[in-house]
Amino acid sequence: MIQRSLTLFAGLFVLILVIGWAMGLPFTSSRLVEAAAYALIALGLNIQWGYGGLFNFGIMGFLMVGGFAVTFISFPVNAAFWGSDGPMMLGKALIAFAAAAILVIAARQSHRIGVRGRWKTALTVLAWFVGYCLYRSQLDPAAAYIETTGGGFVGGLGAHPLLGWLFGGVLAAGVAYIVGKVALGLRTDYLAIATIGISEIIRALIKNMDWLTRGTLTVSPIPWPTPLPQDYQATGSDQFSSLMLARGGFLVLAIAVLAIAIFLISRAYSGPWGRMMRAIRDNHIASASMGKNVTARQLEIFVFGSVLMGIGGAMLVSFTQIFDPSSYQPINHTFLIWVMIIVGGAGNNWGAVFGAVLIWLVWVVSEPLAKVIFEFVSYWSTNVGWGAIPEIESRSAQMRVFVLGLVITIALRYAPKGLIPEVVRRDV
Amino acid sequence: MTELVFFINQVVISGAVLGCIYALGAVGITLVFGILRFAHFAHSELMTSGAFFAFLLATLFASWGIVTPIPTGFVVLPIAMVISAVFALGIDKGFYAPLRKRGARPVTLLIASIGVTLMIQGLIRLFFGAGSYSFFETEIKEVFRIDLSAIGSTRPLVITEPQLLMIIVTVISVLVLHFFLTRSRLGKAMRAMADNPDLAQVSGINTTLVVRVTWVVAGALACMAGTMLALDVTLKPDLAFNIIIPIFAAAIVGGLGQAYGAIAGGLLIGFAESLAVFNWTMVLRPLNAILPETMQLPATLSFVPTEYKLTVAFVILVVVLLVKPTGIFKGASS
Numbered sequence: 001m002i003q004r005s006l007t008l009f010a011g012l013f014v015l016i017l018v019i020g021w022a023m024g025l026p027f028t029s030s031r032l033v034e035a036a037a038y039a040l041i042a043l044g045l046n047i048q049w050g051y052g053g054l055f056n057f058g059i060m061g062f063l064m065v066g067g068f069a070v071t072f073i074s075f076p077v078n079a080a081f082w083g084s085d086g087p088m089m090l091g092k093a094l095i096a097f098a099a100a101a102i103l104v105i106a107a108r109q110s111h112r113i114g115v116r117g118r119w120k121t122a123l124t125v126l127a128w129f130v131g132y133c134l135y136r137s138q139l140d141p142a143a144a145y146i147e148t149t150g151g152g153f154v155g156g157l158g159a160h161p162l163l164g165w166l167f168g169g170v171l172a173a174g175v176a177y178i179v180g181k182v183a184l185g186l187r188t189d190y191l192a193i194a195t196i197g198i199s200e201i202i203r204a205l206i207k208n209m210d211w212l213t214r215g216t217l218t219v220s221p222i223p224w225p226t227p228l229p230q231d232y233q234a235t236g237s238d239q240f241s242s243l244m245l246a247r248g249g250f251l252v253l254a255i256a257v258l259a260i261a262i263f264l265i266s267r268a269y270s271g272p273w274g275r276m277m278r279a280i281r282d283n284h285i286a287s288a289s290m291g292k293n294v295t296a297r298q299l300e301i302f303v304f305g306s307v308l309m310g311i312g313g314a315m316l317v318s319f320t321q322i323f324d325p326s327s328y329q330p331i332n333h334t335f336l337i338w339v340m341i342i343v344g345g346a347g348n349n350w351g352a353v354f355g356a357v358l359i360w361l362v363w364v365v366s367e368p369l370a371k372v373i374f375e376f377v378s379y380w381s382t383n384v385g386w387g388a389i390p391e392i393e394s395r396s397a398q399m400r401v402f403v404l405g406l407v408i409t410i411a412l413r414y415a416p417k418g419l420i421p422e423v424v425r426r427d428v
Numbered sequence: 429m430t431e432l433v434f435f436i437n438q439v440v441i442s443g444a445v446l447g448c449i450y451a452l453g454a455v456g457i458t459l460v461f462g463i464l465r466f467a468h469f470a471h472s473e474l475m476t477s478g479a480f481f482a483f484l485l486a487t488l489f490a491s492w493g494i495v496t497p498i499p500t501g502f503v504v505l506p507i508a509m510v511i512s513a514v515f516a517l518g519i520d521k522g523f524y525a526p527l528r529k530r531g532a533r534p535v536t537l538l539i540a541s542i543g544v545t546l547m548i549q550g551l552i553r554l555f556f557g558a559g560s561y562s563f564f565e566t567e568i569k570e571v572f573r574i575d576l577s578a579i580g581s582t583r584p585l586v587i588t589e590p591q592l593l594m595i596i597v598t599v600i601s602v603l604v605l606h607f608f609l610t611r612s613r614l615g616k617a618m619r620a621m622a623d624n625p626d627l628a629q630v631s632g633i634n635t636t637l638v639v640r641v642t643w644v645v646a647g648a649l650a651c652m653a654g655t656m657l658a659l660d661v662t663l664k665p666d667l668a669f670n671i672i673i674p675i676f677a678a679a680i681v682g683g684l685g686q687a688y689g690a691i692a693g694g695l696l697i698g699f700a701e702s703l704a705v706f707n708w709t710m711v712l713r714p715l716n717a718i719l720p721e722t723m724q725l726p727a728t729l730s731f732v733p734t735e736y737k738l739t740v741a742f743v744i745l746v747v748v749l750l751v752k753p754t755g756i757f758k759g760a761s762s
Contacts, residue, residue, distance in 0.1 A: 055535065182746065182750060183746075183749070183750075186749055186753060188534070188535050188538075189466065189467040189534065189535070189538055190680070190749060190753060192467065192538065193467060193673070193676050193677075193680065193745070193749075194745065194746060194749050196673055197673055197677065197741075197742035197745045197746055198742070198746060200673060200738070200739065200742050201739055201742050201743065201746075204735070204736055204738070204739040207735075208733070208735045208736065331546065331549075335542055335546065338539065338542070342539060391557055394557055394558060395553075395554055395557065398550055398553035398554055398557075398558065399550060399554065400550075401546050401549055401550040401553065402546065402547055402549075402550025402551060402553075402554065403550070404546050404550075405542075405543045405544065405545070405546030405547030405548075405549075405550060406543075406547060408539065408540075408542065408543035408546070409523060409540065409543040409544070409547065412527065412532075412536060412539060412540050412543065413526060413527070416532070416536065
């Protein structure tokens with residue numbers, strides 16, 4: 001098994017060298033940084049699906065939460081907002097939100113004062129409605145004010161991006177806790193659909209809350225945790241070497257975070273906690289009868305996985321320096337991660353990392369590769385007299401979706417456990 | 429009266445149109461779930477490809493110079509439905525049947541259906557690009573304006589020809605489906621297999637045939653829903669991919685595995701979406717005359733802003749999953 005993994009990783013290394021030779025260093029280096037971030041996200045999904053057997057199809061939502069978190073923490077302070085009436089109005093909206101929450105909780109506890117059955121349901125619905133109206137009545141004017149005269153949007157806090165990554169993890173954990181509380185009781189395919197629905201709700205909120213995230217107007221440039229190419233250029237390096245130095249610095253940081261994550265997860269998974277998780281995944285009824293609290297453990301693992309997704313999402317936004325809510329798509333940010341896990345091998349951390357890097361490279365390379373193939377076919381068909389293929393550029397951009405589907409189909413048919421499958425040690 | 433007609437235009441008609449499309453899509457999903465026990469994500473691509481089959485046929489008809497009294501999209505619909513049914517059978521044979529034979533879990537089939545979704549979407553984009561197409565490039569989209577000044581309305585009732593035909597066609601196909609499921613031998617076999625696959629097999633029901641019929645029905649209905657959606661708005665490669673979750677919501681709200689539940693759920697979600705973004709000020713405006721100066725209604729008064737329209741379906745989905753996961757009509761539990 002170890003020999004097989006080593007061979008596969010050696011093959012991956014050769015693939016990276018080939019891509020670096022064919023596409024140039026600037027392209028390859030930035031793809032590698034992204035691959036490291038995706039590896040972290042894939043590890044998060046590996047915890048949820050590989051260890052816990054939880055069907056999370058809402059990865060996009062957690063990536064967006066992480067991206068928003070790093071934007072909010074590390075973007076420079078927006079003085080125009082803090083000097084206006086905006087903070088005051090937002091404070092009022094926050095109080096309205098708290099009041100609405102108290103109203104709903106009170107209605108849910110109304111059975112204590114003797115309101116039961118249908119009356120309680122009616123009261124709860126009424127409380128939700130009144131609370132929603134109360135919140136909207138305070139938030140709508142605040143949002144309209146901030147977007148027009150109050151500085152455009154809330155802005156950031158101007159803190160170090162690493163704090164932003166951390167906050168991305170914390171915020172994703174908070175969201176995951178709520179989502180898990182709500183949805184984890186559902187069976188697999190219901191859970192999949194529910195998490196897709198929730199991630200779409202998160203996307204709609206982040207995209208349309210212009211006062212908080214600037215929505216489709218996008219926020220940029222978001223600072224890097226490591227020195228930018230411009231900083232190196234200021235000290236006298238030439239353009240190419242400063243780009244390489246800056247990207248190299250970011251890559252080292254990303255790999256360090258990834259290494260810490262792998263170390264911690266592997267320690268936890270090879271210990272009693274990991275054995276308990278495997279037991280719950282394989283037979284939750286039996287583990288419940290052994291005294292394990294299945295619901296609490298599943299919630300725990302859902303939150304742990306989401307923390308990694310949040311950090312990964314924050315890293316991606318930091319690296320590209322732009323937070324664009326409309327660039328998030330279920331195909332690119334949910335299904336892609338699933339393909340990484342399925343191909344790499346669910347339940348194996350090295351499999352997840354391998355799958356993430358491999359699939360990310362396949363994803364980014366399939367477009368230029370398709371273009372080369374199309375141009376070749378086009379050249380041939382022009383010579384034969386059938387005419388050239390029209391719109392090669394846009395057509396080859398669409399090919400990567402097809403390649404992704406093909407890869408997952410082949411993987412399911414011929415390597416259903418993944419390229420580096422889970423290792424279950426029976427001797428300990 | 430003007431207000432009532434406005435309400436009908438904005439909520440009843442658009443809700444019914446959306447509801448019909450959701451219902452037809454959800455019936456297919458629910459039938460596949462009932463028989464094969466997995467959530468078939470690629471249904472959206474069956475809808476989109478069905479719409480493209482119809483579009484190609486309509487273009488072919490137009491190039492032959494055939495002019496039809498009703499929109500060509502509806503004339504070619506039966507042929508497109510047959511092609512889609514064969515297409516759905518082919519997908520099952522090529523992608524799902526080998527996995528089923530290996531005894532794969534429903535989860536694996538779900539992931540396989542996502543693979544199929546991506547492949548079909550990639551192929552559609554490869555051949556048709558990312559732009560949008562219209563069925564009404566050569567013919568005009570007729571709009572009926574029914575004058576209602578007789579009952580005191582200053583606005584006419586507006587409905588387009590495709591919308592009217594769409595509602596009629598949906599009602600007919602639901603009736604046909606109803607009689608198929610309750611009266612015919614095959615329909616009864618399908619219901620038996622949805623209830624208890626093992627018992628159905630022991631009672632001598634040809635389960636392979638039932639699976640095939642399920643795909644035929646699902647493919648044909650998906651083609652119908654996709655074509656009608658494309659006739660109402662425009663045809664683009666991500667036509668149905670964007671509404672697959674509302675369709676799933678419709679199927680779950682109605683109870684997965686229940687054909688009638690899916691129709692009810694589809695209509696419910698369709699109406700809820702158009703009702704949620706409806707601007708109540710338009711209807712309540714006469715109240716401004718009797719309300720005091722400080723209580724005047726704002727210019728827009730809706731439950732949610734328009735940009736959250738699709739989100740309504742997700743919220744309904746999540747609430748239903750929490751409160752009653754089996755749906756309105758008791759759905760399949762496994």
